[in-house]
Amino acid sequence: MKFRIKKKCHNARSGLLELQHGSVRTPVFMTIGTYGAVRGLCKNDLENCKTEMMLCNAYHLMNNVANICFDQSISLHEYISWDKPILTDSGGYQVFSLSSLTKISEEGVTFKSPQNGDTIFLSPEKAIDVQIKLGSDIMMIFDECAKYPLSWELTRTSMELSLHWARLSKNSNYSSNPLFGIVQGGMYDDLREISLNELLNLNFDGYALGGLSVGEPNELREDIVTNFAPKLPFDKPRYLMGVGKPQDIIRAVNSGIDMFDCVIPTRNGRNGQLFTNNGTVNIRNKKYENDLEPIDSGCPCFTCKNYSKSMLRHLDKCNDALAARLMSIHNVYFYQDLMSRIRASIENDSLDALSKDIIEAFEEKK
């Protein structure tokens, strides 16, 4: 992996991240393909939406796909027909968010599979092994995501366990695949400082801010990102996990974040919440019943070139799967276009103006 910063604008940076399956321009937004596919979208849709990188969940792929890939000597890329870079998360977040009856030890987590009730043990070493089998371009360490709210004492215990697992993750990486550390510490600056400093000693290939977007107030999250993004190593990629409203992205870019992922474009798209440069459109609103204009007349995406708001609303009302697909296409395109505009604005020194426009368009229209 190589990471090169092309241009700086205060704390913001535009750069190029060279990975095994190609280069991505940063700041980059990774479209989420939980099970190896972005729900409802095929490879052509993603390419037409200018998607440069996907995020897949190792947790959901570890019991079948990882073994198929390993046994057949193919990468996840070949299996899912996606030849561009893939970041895999370690499964830590899903273990805690999806599973009840988890039993945590220093060695890892035992839990009941929400799919079939089987008892599964996932350790830092196993999480790395799964990601190596998948041929991931960027792997994430296995960590514990502290809930919100949580006391300082319990958050410290959780953060220390994550640090212990970070060491085990680092030591178990028998591949040359890049591995990112994840700063934890909940909403407590002093705990995040400890987490960051210990992770720096382990010398990961990139660093992420984790444990955010867990229900905390926006202001608290913004303070943590503003404070900690500039403290992550300057010459390595900086990744803000799971945060992705347009106004959150532009603020985090201004703090020096390079990588993003979030379910918002696809999940909101499936529910008729569509992003435009003037804010969001709720296609289920009756006012669009007779509106024969596209979602955004300036948008060149497949959906806007071919379908009106009225037709999308009609399809959505009929519960036709095409509605979810077309609205996801528009939102995925919007996010990739947003990142492209952000990169351009860093390079031509107009980030301040773009930031103001994005915050004004979205801040009051939550």
Ligand SMILES: [Zn+2]
């Ligand atoms: Zn569009």
